[in-house]
Amino acid sequence: MDSSTKKMLQRAGALAAGAVLMAGLAAMAQSVPVVTGDARVDKLLSQMTLEEKLTLIHGTQEDPKVYQGQAGYLAGIPRLKIPSLRFADGPPGVLTRVPSQGETATMGVAATFSVKDAEDNGLVIGREDRALGIDVSLQPFVNIDRDLEFGRGYNTFGEDPYLTSVMGVAEVKGIQSQHVMAQIKHYVGYDSDNENTYIDDQTLHEVYVAPFDAAVKADVSSIMCSYNKLNDVFACGNKDTMTGILRDELGFKGFVTSDWGAVHSVDFIKAGLDMEMPGEPDPNNHGFSIPSFFDSRPVPPPPAPGAMGDIGDMFGGHIPEEPKPAGFGGGNWGVKLDPKKMPEALKDGTVTEADVTRAAGRVLYEIVHFGYMDGLHKHEVTPQAIEANAKIIEKTGEDAAVLLKNEGNVLPLKSNDLESVVLIGPTAAQVDSIGINGERSVGLPQRQVGPLAAMRKISGNADIQFAVADDMTGTTIPANLLSHDGKPGLARSGGGAEKVDPQLNFTTKAGNALPPNSTVTWKGTLNVPKDGEYWIYLQAMGTNASLKLDGKKFAATGAFQGGVHGDILQANQDNVVPTTDNLDNVRRSIELKAGEHAIEISTSSDTSNAPVQVRLNWYTPEQRQSDHDAAIAAAKNAKTAVVFAWTRLSPVFGLPGDQNKLIEEIAAVNPNTVVVLNTSQPVALPWVDKVKGVLEMWWPGDEGGWATANILLGKTSPAGRLPVTWGKRLEDYAATDPKHPERSKRAPDKKTIYSEGVNVGYRWFDKENIEPLFAFGHGLSYTTFEYSDLKVGKLQDGGLDVTVKIKNTGSVASDEVPQVYIGAPSQIPEGVQFATRALAAFDRVHIGTGQTKTVTMHVPERQLQYWSIKNKKWVTVTAKRTVSVGGSSRNLPLKQEIN
Template structure:
């Protein structure tokens, strides 16, 4: 449908019909206009899968891809484009037309609960990865939604806090990925952040939404709110917010009609936003295929292979004393130790969750690869859960059309496990807003001893064992940080249980007055000192000890920041004990952000595997055994300690505001300027082979304003194995009128090399690669003078450098300055 047809359709609509397009009809769909044949649009959460329109818990199964920080660690934009294409296919299988991804907020701190869902601390790397992702998604006719625009670098008080960011930092860091998404990838949708920017809610910030996004950058797609992030009628509409989500409308609909009739909102603004919604409907092909599609769980072999490859390629080798890759022909017994050894940690928490087709644990991945040729021993050692492990037992459900469990109950569908979120009516005829439920199962413990039961709920809940009230989360319910801050903290109770005996477990639940409706039951027998001792004994009896530690989607999750930068529980103690028992100890980390590593000098190897999707165990096994090269490189600096992080002292804020006091000097820029040695620098990653750099050449030593500089060099694989190197190009302005970082990433390329092979790498720099943002002139400025090009394999490991001069000042306007550097 071309623009002329869209205008014709728009002119045929009444004001009421135009307004109806500007708010969701349901949680995941927009409103149709049946009179004119305008269908509804369906959206789905991403970014590491397409969940569809179901609950965040359970629902139709979907492929789980590596999380964003893992994808960025590949530094492979071609691979990311392939992932975007696959995710679009996944979205289509769920009947969705728009994927709510990618997330391009920056890694300002190591504590942000959503770091796993974002790409990098560096705006250039984030921009290149997000452009590749969006191009992949939209090449398949599915819309991408770049988010959260802008300043959502923490989860602390995210619904109300003001991110106070100076103009230079905003322009040079935090806006850059969004600018690239609009100018280069031509993203079809943008999502506003929950937070305020410099005192004004993002969804009401006219300068942010209209002046910058729509006018300066030329964005012609749909600008939607995050879910429940619309706070006003006239203010948000006049600021440029096109679509309130979710539905039904809270601030649009009749309120917006009244605002137009009262002269508070211009009819032209309604028409512009309605036109944008129609344009999006046209772009995703919904006019040609208006009928809703039933959600399907399609487990594609090609997606399995892509997830496995991407998960392995995003794995970063942080340390190796020669123990990796493992040679099975020289090993008789391997110890697999740790809370993540036989648990597949495949993704973070929050809205990024999907119900994966399957989950491969590291134990299963190694077992499949080794095929019994090597004995595998296993010990948990310690726990790393935040909430008690989920009670994975099927439950029967009975629902009541009131909050008091009174009257005749209505049988509901059985539940696969003891966690459920209700978005639709739980049983026929039961009101989803005002119901209560009785959920029942039987639990048979494997061991004698004291067991802990935990109960979390958005709404009231209580738990009975054999008719005895054990956990009361009803009479003393208090709001906590679960379920996007709608749920309670975990209430617990303990009970001595006998192994092999079946116990009746009953959960009673009542909905809250408003908000999310959910309940979760956990149970465990706590691990003690004897489990640490058993792990150390096993390690001493094996040729190699592999320790799988880290976090999970309870720690790395939306709506909650991490409390510190350490591994939780007794995991550090576990690693130290195992390393003391076996010098060939390799640690496999699965976290969504950097952690401290107090035992680093004691272990032989460290792999950072992030959350690599449903093929986690296979991808990790491929790297450990050398079937895949660890070609990942860090997209975020690993500080030695929390205090070395640039945002420390400015994070997470208080009294409703967070000041981005570090300004431009975030991430490696901070470490460079303050001369603080990182634990592992930005861009760092070892390989199973070695590389040499040489013959760095520049296309000119004197560059005219508006010109481009071509940088050429040769990279050689000097080792005995094939491998991939990430060539990183940084630029330094030797003298500037305004403060600038010591150097900034402005180019990179991943190159695959056979043993002994040499390849020529060519990178190009434009004016934006040399420029800073002059807030006094409101323009991009590259000053005449000398610049240095630095090429290497990390921000701290630089192998070659050369200088050139810019002949005269270059000034780029906001509208014309390209997003590419």
Template sequence: MSTNHNGKKNVDIDALLDDLTLDEQVALMAGADFWTTVPVERLGIPAVKVSDGPNGARGAGGLTNGTPASAFPCAIALGASWNPDAAYEMGTALAAEARSKGARVLLAPTVNIHRSGLNGRNFECYSEDPTLTAMLAVAYIKGLQDHGVGATIKHFVANDSEIERQTISSDVDERTLREIYLPPFEAAVKKAGVWAVMTGYNRLNGTHMDAHKWAMTDVMRGQFGYDGIFMSDWFGTNSTAASVNAGHDLEMPGPTRFRGAQLLAAVEAGEVEPETIRASVRRLLVLFERVGAFDSDGPESETTRDEPETRALIRRLGADGAVLLKNEDHFLPLSKDVSVAALGPNAAISRLMGGGSAQINAPYRVTPVEGLKAAFGDNRVSQEKGCSNNRLMQVWQGDIELSFFHGRKLEGKAIHTQKETELNCFWFDLPVPGFNQNDFSVRAEGTFTPRESGTYCAGMTNAGLARAYLDGELLIDGETDWEKGMNFFGLANDERRADVQLEAGRTYNIVLEYASPGDADDGITVRALRFGIEKTLGEQEIDAAVRLAAEQDVAILYVGRQEEWDSEGHDLPHMTLPGSQNELIEKVATANPNTVVVLQTGGPVEMPWLDKVKAVLQFWYPGQEVGYAIADVLTGEAYPGGRLPQTFPVSMKDNSAWTADALSYPGKDGHVRYDEGVFVGYRHHDSNNVPVLFPFGFGLGYTTFAWETATLSSDVMGESDLKVTVPISNTGAREGAEVVQLYVRPDLMDDDVAVARPEKELRAFARLALKPGETQIAEMNIAPRDLAYFDVERQRWLAPAGRYEIVLAVSATDIRERVSVTLKSEWSEPA
């Protein structure tokens, strides 16, 4: 290899392919370990490291105890910003974060669609709408790849639930795929040139995604022109010849289960052609070249990149995605001379992210109470918890020593010891080289000193077998009759609990004994142990919160869910706030009419108390600056810039995925059938006149806006784009952001319509940040395809001749103007 004028190595990929043996080519098609690819040192092909996203770059450590990494807002918060420029900024910052972890490929963004509202990964996805999702994903990808880090758009495709996620078949008709679920991937290819795609765990219409030739080769490569790699989700490869022949390039993680010797045998047997292997390896080498891997010797050491500009960006993005749902009598923003009761289970804890593989070890966490005290002063802020909302017991924290043993019986001398500050262990990689994932054991030892006397509840969940002891007595048996439950990606048991009476100030010894399972479970190697303990809360805690609320000028309730609810591995059981939070809100609102609710959830919730509170602010999971970002919006230091990227239904039964047949959701007999077709989210509510709690695109602000009349570049749609402009003025006294949403509505006679079409569909939007008195022009383009539906029989996008309405709105139910355009003759375009 030589170097070019930029100092980068010139890579002759054809020569490399010629020099690689078949064994080496096959080795490149699977990971070396959990995070890196296989190097070929003799030819200068380094190992390439990947890292989990999408709201940070975690590196190679555990979910929450690896090298500290900046925690950005989750995807639904970015979706709520309706701000592609912010998505680009976040991608740019994450490129630097990834490189600080020695990674050249980030496993993000997630672009699955908000179908049910109950998906455990709802928070990881942008929106229920493919246009909003696609525009944000394109910007995010460009931010990463413009700065040399490969994006991995995921999870391809129709991976919209966590129920039976390794095996479930998403049964989706082709029109629905083309119009709802594929557009974000299509845009990522055509508009952003994405370098990697991760296939989902699910099957699509009966076929595992890693072996779905139609989706990967025919559609993505053939029709969309994709030239990057397909990699599996972790342990998401399900076959050898079928997967490789379908165009799937990289099995992750390593060591391989389906490639290696099995793939060599498949080539020998004539089941896979050597040219198919060569084509996959070519794509891998092109990726390595794109991310600059040939200019290094492999992954660098991990460092923490905690920069002031990153902190400021995260804080600003948090406000950008905050959605003001109610603000009676313009109660917000708050004056800084009021006294505040900070109440609820999220007040003194930083709920900065969702659970599962999106978790990272943030360098610091700002709680809402800390944010309030920084804004109002210590003497104006008081706090009570009131109730809990955690799904698992509060994790045990302290000086905890872990001792690792060969074998599953804690025998002999410990091979390795290490300290932990909390007992929440997820062993991606064991800390001892050469340890067998299926044949090791761990003893965890530490103490717990309660601050108050009373009844405490201890809880333990384990992927593997475990027992917990308190002062030498068996407290929890996590071994007898063990079976899989909702924890650790659905591969640990449901939390087993025990109540115990403890005395304040007394120190108790806690010992946990863990043994790995004997064999890999469902092909996924998950070894984990979590132990929690907390004082049982009751009516007296709610009463204390109510008393405090009555004593202060303003009561702010920090409620919602947290990472154990909004998490990969399981779907939510309902849209109700967990625990006693609804009761707490009702009682506090009765005691203090100046009650503000700050919601932190990864999706919609039912709000039976909505008419009893003064204001409601939806804040999602906004990253490590959560406390400051919330305080900024409450006090007006920043304005709430968000609009809902997902419809909030009145109740769960109003969601588009819910029908009388369980096959539609949550699924049955290994299948989930997308019966609603293209009528997802607001399309369902619009077209079926189903009332909403808050519509798609909704969000209030602290100022007012005036819209002038829209102008179209033409009232006839031709072959080229049509430009729509709308002047918008800020007529209030504060800064704010307006989002102009452009929907298209076919205004055709029923006799002319071959298929059922939604009442209207989002096709473009423009976000304008305006100072008081300022006017800007929202500019949006629409193309002929924006008028079209997908004709499955003809395999073409088709827009019938006739009249269409351009609907300009501030939400799906708040329409400001309708303008007609005419398509004089039928337009069509091949898939």
């Protein structure tokens, strides 16, 4: 056989062998049903039993030996080396039983108008998640701040869908860069405290779905569906939005998790829900249970009366400065459209195995694509990158600072000002790091340096004066006012011995903290010297504690086993700030008559194994008045008075307590009064015309004291911008306009109709010609800028490039935030909504003194389109429109018409 014939036969043999191999692979492929289109995922699914697939679509309880107090847990499948998943709350930060860094509040991140800052904050969140053994980060929160009465509006990126989309995507990228899944929330229409929201299809797409659309394009791993009904259908069981929009229109491949308790029927899986959380009930039934449907566990009986014990409010409860809350209605929790659970549904065909396989496949797809089956899964708790994270948190706090008013250039404070300046208010001495604990990290108290100490350190002037005005730590109730059975002191029982303690003051600072896990009760009598409103402070750490007064429950710490998360008490749990020695601080007010009152304080273990610290302080009416008067006197004697004011959530659009009165009185005695605000929503400023300066620092995180000091001292020029419109009255906003009760959270029949349509936030103010106090996008600087040479270029991708020159005409190098707004078209199609103008691009650039920079901002095609309800697609307008550029939505010096 010649060599050529031999080669020909060898080639033929090889081809035949190849054909056999290909046929074998084809047969194998045919045996693996296509579910996700990913060969590895689909092969794993084909190897799984039905029970194993079910494991991937509902939460369960983690082994108590390794449980980290996180929000949720999904069991893995060891047989196939599919790992379990831990889910932890934010935003921002990470909330587990291990304390983690307090970051700048979401609204503050939005105020930076910096994509880099947002991505860096995502990086911090992802790093903290990795260090604390978390796989799925339940953030960012991209609902729209349409209603200041919405109790969770503070957690948003503000009122604008484009800003929210850009910042949300940046955070997703930062989180997921650390091999942590971001779960963007809450889908969709969760922008009101009402149970049922009605949104027309154009508004839904352009405003409320838009941030989720952007996140899907950025490959977000997962989405959390929301509690509310949307157009009468529960969001987590709404096929139109969960499948029609999310899957069919947006092409989302990841998984959808229910908010905790937002499932009301097993057939939600048919609508597009993939995973139920928290899932299987806790067999130990720590006080309450949430109905579950995707598992096979029997429903536990309701908790016995008193099973919740003396737990406090998991979100901190109201404090003396705040009005008493109306109470928690429970919303849609516990609603059962059908009590049937998964085993019955599979048996009667309500749910098929194909439904389960599809849902499990979406979860498994993300587990595989995040490398969790290839060595990137990590549940060990390892050291946190504290210093690296702190640099980002401090910079974000500075970049978020919005200088609202600066009459006569009262800020920054000059070195000679510091010889006669007084800082006033409790959040001047202690940084208002997190505002309210909510579902977020509560910070590391040891890092929380207050603005006062930071200013003294940075300036080198140790004599900067301070007046507390409202002492949130108080003083320990004196021994001469405490007794038991007619004898001095409180009777202590438990902890191995019966004792009498003259006062209740056991702390690490005092050197007498009790041993870890001490369970102790003190009983006795409090002898009140005179009638009045007393503020009682129950302070604790390393334990939970409760207080009874005259036989009734009066106060309790807000952490508890099986509670929101964490299972251990942390210092920022229950008050605006911890005590000055870093204890949790439960503060309550009560009118007391002179004379004896029965008192009882008890502790219970919190799993931290830390020394038990307990203290009972108070703030008497006489001391409150004295501190108030001292603050006024200090302001009168100073050249400049800097008043620090704060809010949490209540009252809506107002400062709690007598802060407005305090500012008015200080402004009356000091013409150079500056107010520093720590809020996360606009509030009424009745004194704004009487003060020289107003600086919004938001809730700046653990490093916020340094950030505040750097802004006040001029080490950094403020350049933050308002991500919300700051109205003059609450009634000026669309959702709280009394002429439109259907828009409010108190709408008739529990149906909130978003009848303002696309005109949310500043768009409403523009449409109605309402003058805001401070416009969306507003923010001053320690310098001035001049805009010129606007050029608009059309691009092949359908978008625009908007170029402008910006010159720093002042004497301070600073960032500037140019903003591009697109006006409504000259001809509007019938039945289509357009805002007067809408944000379409922005940037943040640093410009030196006298320097001119050319800045190009890209307007995506989507910002030039509208959603056609008639055609069910995005349509680009061909009529004339105006491109406007400037420093805020109401300061737009440059304009150009485009076709």
